[in-house]
Amino acid sequence: MSWLPREVIELVDAALVTELTVVRKDGRPITYPLIPLWDGEKILMTSSILFSRKLEHLKDNPHVSLSFSDPVALGGRAGRATIQGDARVIDGDPHTDWERVLPLWSAKEPVIIQFLKSRVAFPLFFERSVIEVVPRRVFYWPDGDVSRAPQVSTSPPSVSSGEAA
């Protein structure tokens, strides 16, 4: 059972795109739009090895934030949230490891199944890593109005670390 507020889980579930921010070695924040997938406990994303700079940054520094801010990408929902968390990159076998998230992915982007059938045309696109984010803190703006202070929730201490071993 997740400690995340129900409204925030709904945003994650609805979002076609989230803005993932990672921190480069020199401290610069870099933001990447990705599809967020909710597995009931963690937020999952998947990244092709083609666009793997984010993965390198994540391996160097697992602290991330995920922003859910665009009403268009959120299916018209007005609420906004930023989730801070710890990320882990799973890429022992980039050819197959990510396939476990395919059901969640295709629910948001059905066309990906068609793309996967023509894997031969985009072989590197389907060599992928999974990014697993354990939420630590949430900033939530119920009506999306950022001129008002967000509601802040923090994970209970019992939540296990999501950092790579």
Place this chain on the structure above:
Amino acid sequence: MDVRAGVAMFEPAEGLRRLESFPFALLTWVGNDGYPISTAINIDVDTGRGIVLFQQPAGVDVPLGDEISMTGSHIRPQPGIGYDERRHVTVWGHAGRDPSGRLTFVATTAWGWDEQTIPFPEYIERQVGQSRRYLERVSMEVGRVVRPRLSLGWLTLRATRLPFLSATFVPVLIGIAIAAAQGVFDLFAAVLTLIGAASVHLALNVANDVFDARLGADERNVNPTQFSGGSRVIQYGLVSLRRMSAISAGFYAVAISVGLLLLATRFSYALLVIGVLGILLSIFYTAPPLKLVYRGLGELTTAIGFGPLMLLGAYVVQTMGMLRPEPFVASIPIALLVALILYVNEVPDRPADGRSGKRTLPVLLPREAVINGYVIAAAAAFAVIALGVVAGVLPIPALLALLPLPLVGRVHDGLVRYYDQPYGLMGVMAVNIRVHLYVGVLMFVAYVVVIGAMWLTPGVPLFIRW
């Protein structure tokens, strides 16, 4: 799924211009606890001063003086599909406060992607080097070599470019059919001819990738399509250069063995000359020192190899060395149309080919000359068929091969419209390949009709006699 990576850095002013087009910006910085934090904000871009003005978001502290970023991101949801119209920009800079109490943002650098300007396939190609570097890192982390993979079937199809074998089957089958129409047919020799010719073609395809990889032509090409830019299995790390070289050598070994077997069983000097010439042309198509395709001779080499040599070769195998005008005339339209496959497929490759010294005709010639050259050569192919029939060299049913003529107009229109759009040209290239295939198949059908008519209605004139 990923919609961005380090494709394009640009000037801060350009970054702000793009940022202004989004309905809101995502302000991001790294907090004292080391976690990044983002909040949506409304912004006013003062392009004259090159700064952004915005209100202090409530409940969070924007660090003044530290490096922060502003991101604009857009998608258009497509129910049942996913989304499209992906574009984003991130501008980095530093925050300050103006006398009115509003926060200011002075941009220092920017980065982003817009799929309208960089299509997704090109976006992918530009990241291939990054994928290689990442897999090297993963390999070190897990203590074994991690490589991209494809199933053996898909990999074979891709590495050898198997579907292009139609360019071999067409002339060989026509050559065999012409011989059969003249009363000569040996099934075993026909099968061997097909195997040998296909092996030369596959060896050439693979060797072409090997030498293009060594000379850097495929590496520089960021606009490959399913018809152009090579198989890319070497660039993608799917097959090593060494293995591709071995595969090519293997196909050549099969081709030479079949050629020797045919020479041993059906010797003729014509076959010897055609076989040796065919092997040499295919090797030196891209191989040094000749590198024919790099010297503006690729189209001519292809025309000779996949026209007269293949067709006459198949014919002389059947006839044990007999040479007549008919197979030679029949090979001319096939030669022209197969050369035009290469010629049109080279159009999207010309920037990369030019940079790597591969002087193909589309590299050497201006746009209008390339398009006019296509029309003239295609028209000549059809004219040879018609004149060949009128002159009594080709059989009357060969006029069937004129049916695909309207497709030439479609290719011409496509070239005019998409000349500078590699992915727009994909449909054009597909139609152009069909021109060759349809003409070839109809020519083959014409000879099947001739053979059938000779059996069923002997005495009916099948050639125009003056």
